[in-house]
Amino acid sequence: MSTPTSAIAARAWEVLAGVADPEIPVVSVVDLGIVREVRAEGAALEVTVTPTYSGCPATQVIEASIRRALANAGLEATVRTSLAPAWTTDWMTSAGREKLARFGIAPPGARLPDAPVRMRFVRTAPAAVACPHCGGTDTERLSEFGSTACKALYRCRACSEPFDYFKPL
Amino acid sequence: MTTNSNDPGSHGSREHVEYLLRLGDSTLVLGQRLAEWCGHGPVLEEDIAMTNVALDLVGQARLLLTHAGKVEGRGRDEDQLAFLRDVPEFRNATLTELPSSGVASAHATSGDYAVAIIRNLLFSAYHCELWRTLSASTDTELAAIAAKSLKEARYHLRHAADWTIRFGDGTDESHARAQAALDALWPYTHELFDTDPVEEAVARHGIGVESESLRQGWLDTVAPVVAEATLRLPSDTAFRSTGKRGLHSEHLGYLLTEMQSLHRQHPGAAW
Numbered sequence: 001m002s003t004p005t006s007a008i009a010a011r012a013w014e015v016l017a018g019v020a021d022p023e024i025p026v027v028s029v030v031d032l033g034i035v036r037e038v039r040a041e042g043a044a045l046e047v048t049v050t051p052t053y054s055g056c057p058a059t060q061v062i063e064a065s066i067r068r069a070l071a072n073a074g075l076e077a078t079v080r081t082s083l084a085p086a087w088t089t090d091w092m093t094s095a096g097r098e099k100l101a102r103f104g105i106a107p108p109g110a111r112l113p114d115a116p117v118r119m120r121f122v123r124t125a126p127a128a129v130a131c132p133h134c135g136g137t138d139t140e141r142l143s144e145f146g147s148t149a150c151k152a153l154y155r156c157r158a159c160s161e162p163f164d165y166f167k168p169l
Numbered sequence: 170m171t172t173n174s175n176d177p178g179s180h181g182s183r184e185h186v187e188y189l190l191r192l193g194d195s196t197l198v199l200g201q202r203l204a205e206w207c208g209h210g211p212v213l214e215e216d217i218a219m220t221n222v223a224l225d226l227v228g229q230a231r232l233l234l235t236h237a238g239k240v241e242g243r244g245r246d247e248d249q250l251a252f253l254r255d256v257p258e259f260r261n262a263t264l265t266e267l268p269s270s271g272v273a274s275a276h277a278t279s280g281d282y283a284v285a286i287i288r289n290l291l292f293s294a295y296h297c298e299l300w301r302t303l304s305a306s307t308d309t310e311l312a313a314i315a316a317k318s319l320k321e322a323r324y325h326l327r328h329a330a331d332w333t334i335r336f337g338d339g340t341d342e343s344h345a346r347a348q349a350a351l352d353a354l355w356p357y358t359h360e361l362f363d364t365d366p367v368e369e370a371v372a373r374h375g376i377g378v379e380s381e382s383l384r385q386g387w388l389d390t391v392a393p394v395v396a397e398a399t400l401r402l403p404s405d406t407a408f409r410s411t412g413k414r415g416l417h418s419e420h421l422g423y424l425l426t427e428m429q430s431l432h433r434q435h436p437g438a439a440w
Contacts, residue, residue, distance in 0.1 A: 054317050055228020083232070084313035086320060143214035144328045145221035153214065169320050 005040040008075065012038045012045060015073045022061045023148050026103040029062055033091025036082060045070070045077040050087045052169070053149040089168045101132045104163055106154065111168035129165050131156035141165075181240035184370035187260065188377045189240060189311070190250070191367075191413045192299075193233030194261035196318075197251060198421070199292060200226030201428050202269060203285070211282050218328055219285065225321040232314045240308075248439075252432035256415075256422050263410035264292060264357040266421040271353060283336055283346040288354055289329035294390040295361050296322040298383040307375035330394045337398025348400050355403040360410045362387070 016038070017030045029035050029049070037048040047066055051059045063079045070077045089108035097107035106129050128137040136158030143153040151164040203223035210216025234247040267288070269280035300322055303315035336347035362384040371377030395402050410418070432438055 051228075051317075053225060053228060053321060054232055054314075055224035055226070057224070082313075083317050084309070086313070086317040088320075143218060144324060144331070145214070145218040147217070149221055149224055153217075167324070 005042065008040040008045060009038045011073065012040065012047065012070060012075055012077065015069050015075065016047070016066065019062075019065050019069045022058045022065070024100070024103070024105065026099045027096045029066065031093050031096025031099060033089075033093065033096070034062070034087060035066075043076075045075055046080055047077050048080045048082050050082050052087050056149050058148075087169070089166065092166075100166055104132050105151065106130060106132045106163060106165040108166045108168040129154055131159060131161065132163050133161045134159040181242065182370065184367045185308070185374075185376055186237055186241045187367050188371045189233055189237035190260040191262075192311075193230050193237055193250070194259050195265045195292075195413075196226045196233060197230035198259070198261040198424065199265035199288075200224075200230055201424055202265065202267075203289075205269060206280060206285065209280060215282070222289065222325050222328070225318075225325065229314065229318045229321070232317075233311075236310050236314065248432065248437075252429045253436075256417050256425060258415065259417065259421060259425070260413050260415060261421075262357070262360050263412035263418050264288065264354065264360065266412065266418060266424060267354070267357065268420050271350070281346065281350065283343070283350040284354070286329055286332040286336060287347060287350040289325060290333050290394060291354060291358050291391065293322050293325035293329055294387050295358075295383065297326055297390065298386045299378070299380075302378045302383065305375075306377065311376065326390070333394055333400075334398045337395070337400040344399065347398065351395070351400055352403050356406055356408040357410050359405070359408070360413060363409060365414070 013030070013035075016035050017028050019029045021027050021029060021032055032052070034049050034052060035047060036050050037046075039046045039048075047070070049063065049066065059081075063081070066079055067077060089111060092108065100107045109129065129139050129141075130137050131139050131154075134156060136156050138157040139154050140157060141152060142155050142162065145151075146153040146164050150166055150169070152167050153162065154165045155162045200223045203219050203226065206216060206219035207223075208216065210219055230251070231247050234250045238245040238247065238250055265288075267284075269282075269285045269288075271281050271284050297319065300315040300319035304312055304319060306312040306315065333347065336343040338344070339347075362380045364379040364381040368377055368379050372379045392402060412418070412421075
């Protein structure tokens with residue numbers, strides 16, 4: 001007698017919650033919100049993932065680690081990539097945000113609306129990002145781009161520590 | 170290849186393929202240009218910024234060229250399209266292939282960061298308009314790529330606009346170089362908004378857009394940045410570059426030679 005498909009899907013989600021992001025290993029692919037769907041039909045298991053950034057070099061590694069983790073748990077899965085709807089940091093779980101902060105990466109704030117916005121440059125300070133080390137909000141952006149595609153580089157004026165900020169997207 | 174201009178979707182009219190190649194080639198070629206800054210950025214943060222933008226653009230190009238290959242239906246994948254076509258088969262806008270050392274100095278080896286930044290301003294502002302419009306394309310794969318790319322283009326624009334203002338409203342030297350870059354690159358922006366029969370065909374089916382309709386939105390983004398940077402918008406001239414029709418400047422060949430050398434020496438190389 002085979003396991004019911006809902007139980008297979010639930011088991012798959014459990015396994016996926018243990019698959020770490022290769023570049024920020026404190027969060028899982030589920031925490032990041034890049035696993036969009038798990039479908040179990042009969043013996044077939046299909047996992048749908050979406051990339052964070054279109055050029056993110058971690059995407060292929062993530063697909064491979066998902067397949068490997070599921071295979072180790074005795075689950076044979078196909079991994080499908082879907083672009084739409086486009087990934088947003090809003091899909092990051094609250095547990096994921098807390099893990100990021102504890103790791104020293106400021107979690108993403110509110111993202112820009114999708115509608116056209118009148119942009120103001122340089123002279124308007126962006127919304128304050130709290131320092132993940134001391135919690136201070138007197139911080140400044142050093143660079144729009146950081147060590148990976150998804151992060152910007154900030155500095156805390158209170159504790160003088162630099163830190164990464166996971167950019168809202 | 171069959172040409173069925175009544176087919177708006179999957180298997181592709183010649184114009185549909187041509188249009189996707191234009192989109193993919195412009196992002197690929199500019200991505201390659203920006204990647205040249207890797208290890209050569211003026212400061213570490215900018216080195217990282219340029220390569221991050223390059224990474225986004227190459228990622229977009231992979232999606233677009235993969236899609237173009239499928240719509241074409243001749244079995245060409247992203248690698249074959251990127252690495253095994255020659256200059257006349259590339260459909261990128263000429264603006265994207267110009268060297269970062271400036272338009273006039275073909276053989277200069279050191280890049281001018283003002284050229285890199287001003288081009289990114291002009292191009293990412295165009296990309297924002299383009300991707301926003303194409304998010305509603307009847308080609309659902311293109312719409313998905315556009316919606317994804319729009320988010321990235323916004324960051325590219327913000328980065329380029331910030332630096333345009335710092336350069337323009339900076340020292341005499343940085344102001345002069347930013348203005349020189351803007352003057353040199355401006356004539357090449359006309360091509361981005363020059364509607365031709367390919368665009369008319371894809372626009373009829375809701376796949377693409379007549380690029381002329383993007384110009385006002387683009388100008389509304391670019392002009393305030395230029396003004397805040399205390400720079401002067403150049404006046405328009407009759408010059409029209411023709412990269413998207415396959416007629417390129419002398420610079421593209423050098424770029425392709427470097428970009429394609431590994432794949433041409435080891436056909437089918439993958440890693």
